[in-house]
Amino acid sequence: MSAENSVLVEDLSxxxxxxxxxxxxxxxxxxxxxxxxxxxxxxLFGLLGPNGAGKTTLIKILxxxxxxxxxxxxxxxxxxxxxxxxxxxxxxxxSGGETSGYGLLTVRENLWMFAQFYGIxxxxxxxxxQRLLEIVEMTDRANTKSADLxxxxxxxxxxxxxxxxDPEILFLDEPTLGLDVGASRDVRHxxxxxxxxxxxxxxxxxTHYMVEADELCNRVxxxxxxxxxxxxxPANLKRDLRRESIFNIxxxxxxxxxxxxxxxxxGVVRVDVxxxxxxxxxxxxxxxxxxxxxxxxxxxxxxLHLRSLEKREPTLExxxxxxxxxxxxxxxxxxxxxx
Amino acid sequence: MAERQAAQxxxxxxxxxxxxxxxxxxxxxxxxxxxxxxxxxxxxxxxAGAAIIVVMYSVVASGNFDTPYFAFLYFGNAFYQxxxxxxxxxxxxxxxxxxxxxxxxxxxxxxxxxxxxxxGRGVARILAGTFAVIITIAGGVLFLHVPLNFAQVDWLLFSxxxxxxxxxxxxxxxxLAGVTLMLAHHSDVVGDAVASAMFLFSGAIFPLSYLPxxxxxxxxxxxxxxxxxxxxxxxxxxxxxxxxxFGSLTNLELLSILLGFTLLFGLFSNAIFRACERRAxxxxxxxxxxxx
Numbered sequence: 001m002s003a004e005n006s007v008l009v010e011d012l013s014x015x016x017x018x019x020x021x022x023x024x025x026x027x028x029x030x031x032x033x034x035x036x037x038x039x040x041x042x043x044l045f046g047l048l049g050p051n052g053a054g055k056t057t058l059i060k061i062l063x064x065x066x067x068x069x070x071x072x073x074x075x076x077x078x079x080x081x082x083x084x085x086x087x088x089x090x091x092x093x094x095s096g097g098e099t100s101g102y103g104l105l106t107v108r109e110n111l112w113m114f115a116q117f118y119g120i121x122x123x124x125x126x127x128x129x130q131r132l133l134e135i136v137e138m139t140d141r142a143n144t145k146s147a148d149l150x151x152x153x154x155x156x157x158x159x160x161x162x163x164x165x166d167p168e169i170l171f172l173d174e175p176t177l178g179l180d181v182g183a184s185r186d187v188r189h190x191x192x193x194x195x196x197x198x199x200x201x202x203x204x205x206x207t208h209y210m211v212e213a214d215e216l217c218n219r220v221x222x223x224x225x226x227x228x229x230x231x232x233x234p235a236n237l238k239r240d241l242r243r244e245s246i247f248n249i250x251x252x253x254x255x256x257x258x259x260x261x262x263x264x265x266x267g268v269v270r271v272d273v274x275x276x277x278x279x280x281x282x283x284x285x286x287x288x289x290x291x292x293x294x295x296x297x298x299x300x301x302x303x304l305h306l307r308s309l310e311k312r313e314p315t316l317e318x319x320x321x322x323x324x325x326x327x328x329x330x331x332x333x334x335x336x337x338x339x
Numbered sequence: 340m341a342e343r344q345a346a347q348x349x350x351x352x353x354x355x356x357x358x359x360x361x362x363x364x365x366x367x368x369x370x371x372x373x374x375x376x377x378x379x380x381x382x383x384x385x386x387a388g389a390a391i392i393v394v395m396y397s398v399v400a401s402g403n404f405d406t407p408y409f410a411f412l413y414f415g416n417a418f419y420q421x422x423x424x425x426x427x428x429x430x431x432x433x434x435x436x437x438x439x440x441x442x443x444x445x446x447x448x449x450x451x452x453x454x455x456x457x458x459g460r461g462v463a464r465i466l467a468g469t470f471a472v473i474i475t476i477a478g479g480v481l482f483l484h485v486p487l488n489f490a491q492v493d494w495l496l497f498s499x500x501x502x503x504x505x506x507x508x509x510x511x512x513x514x515l516a517g518v519t520l521m522l523a524h525h526s527d528v529v530g531d532a533v534a535s536a537m538f539l540f541s542g543a544i545f546p547l548s549y550l551p552x553x554x555x556x557x558x559x560x561x562x563x564x565x566x567x568x569x570x571x572x573x574x575x576x577x578x579x580x581x582x583x584x585f586g587s588l589t590n591l592e593l594l595s596i597l598l599g600f601t602l603l604f605g606l607f608s609n610a611i612f613r614a615c616e617r618r619a620x621x622x623x624x625x626x627x628x629x630x631x
Binding site: 065085088091092093095099101104105113114118119161 | 351356363441447448
């Protein structure tokens with residue numbers, strides 16, 4: 001393992017055995033399948049994928065909460081199965097979208113207690129608690145019992161708990177899940193700032209928000225059905241799609257017009273159709289810009305009225321669509337989420 | 340960076356795991372209501388529990404409380420409260436942290452010695468159990484003429500037996516914690532189920548000889564049985580021997596058996612807990628929330 005690798009995953013698989021309705025009836029769910037991954041020291045690395053893709057399973061294995069079925073994983077140079085104790089003093093984790101914490105304790109007490117478990121002195125813990133609460137704008141809630149906090153504030157407290165121990169490697173599992181837009185933005189800024197402050201800090205972040213991955217991460221691995229489909233910087237991932245042309249088009253179509261016919265046109269890679277009030281929004285991906293003329297000809301032939309047409313840059317969503325063949329929300333709705 | 344390294348060297352992680360968990364356990368146990376109500380609850384609960392046994396005895400014995408058997412029953416029932424409070428005290432926080440507070444995974448990720456954390460979380464319940472035992476015995480002595488003469492108590496036997504018993508109960512609690520860790524479903528009832536079952540088989544309120552012969556071996560296999568016998572003998576002396584199933588055994592022999600159990604559980608409880616923990620990690624149960 002390279003000294004610069006904070007996380008190294010080799011041929012890692014995890015299969016869950018799920019009990020069926022009948023006794024002795026079990027089925028297998030492959031959450032991770034032969035995953036290879038490396039996260040360099042100082043990197044803010046994103047795992048991007050829909051619910052049920054295997055992101056949380058990977059985080060659980062890397063934080064020593066779950067044993068892999070096969071393969072190897074090393075964190076800070078230590079094996080997750082045989083050297084869990086060495087790993088635990090070097091990491092921390094935060095799961096978004098949950099309200100964990102001891103409701104009878106105040107925010108400060110909750111945070112102080114976890115700092116103690118990591119062997120941090122009370123003086124240092126109090127300094128860090130104060131600074132972190134200021135950053136997330138919760139100083140006025142320091143002495144509030146956590147049971148009396150809103151869901152969003154409890155989540156912020158949980159995020160502070162993760163950063164409080166100043167870990168070498170921090171695992172953030174959907175850290176902004178359930179937060180409002182403003183709070184999510186603040187948390188993202190803070191995450192980026194925390195990594196930038198110290199080049200030895202590493203974050204592995206899972207998200208199913210494309211913008212979050214694009215905005216925050218140095219590199220992103222796109223994961224679906226337990227497999228890593230691509231891994232590179234967001235810019236490089238999108239660059240691969242620049243050969244193709246993507247247009248946002250608004251049209252008014254006569255009743256009964258079937259937009260899926262556009263997929264049959266030569267050079268059209270994909271059409272996403274969103275009905276709006278009085279018009280239809282099309283997200284059209286083509287092999288090259290010249291294909292647009294045949295699309296316009298199709299509109300004219302069937303009496304469609306073009307309202308607007310705008311070329312746009314590819315996004316990580318487009319990368320995902322190109323890799324998986326469906327939008328992330330389509331994948332999430334098509335399959336049951338991973339437990 | 341240097342600050343981080345200094346902060347993350349766990350100087351005495353065992354002590355911290357235990358001490359902070361004890362603080363947390365006490366906060367949780369004592370803060371669910373205001374101090375006055377907590378005090379009232381702490382007094383009434385053990386007395387109410389004892390009252391059930393006393394009323395049942397009264398019906399059977401036509402209200403005659405001045406018998407050696409009543410003392411046998413009363414002390415057995417009083418000290419049995421420790422069994423429940425220690426065993427479930429150590430194991431309950433697995434359920435509490437996993438299902439209620441949803442912090443178990445964060446504790447597992449933290450560099451703590453989890454067994455000491457569990458013990459620390461149980462301390463508050465053990466202290467509450469101690470208070471309950473004292474209240475129960477005081478109530479019996481004051482209102483029901485349960486015989487207790489401090490001058491006649493064999494304090495050496497009592498102290499040694501008491502400590503060995505508490506230690507073996509802690510080890511049993513650790514085994515139960517391991518089992519609880521592996522059970523995502525119905526894990527909340529495991530502690531109570533075990534404590535209730537042992538109440539029947541350990542001779543807490545009647546001698547083992549009252550049980551059918553084929554069930555008695557269960558009682559003989561439980562360290563709690565010998566512990567209760569030793570505590571009774573140290574407090575009410577030889578009169579208890581006429582009701583026990585251990586009349587042929589001396590105090591030293593009983594103490595040796597209890598010591599043997601303590602060493603046995605001491606040797607194996609940690610290994611059993613670690614094995615259960617490993618299994619829970621394999622099955623993905625450590626942070627599994629059932630919402631039951």
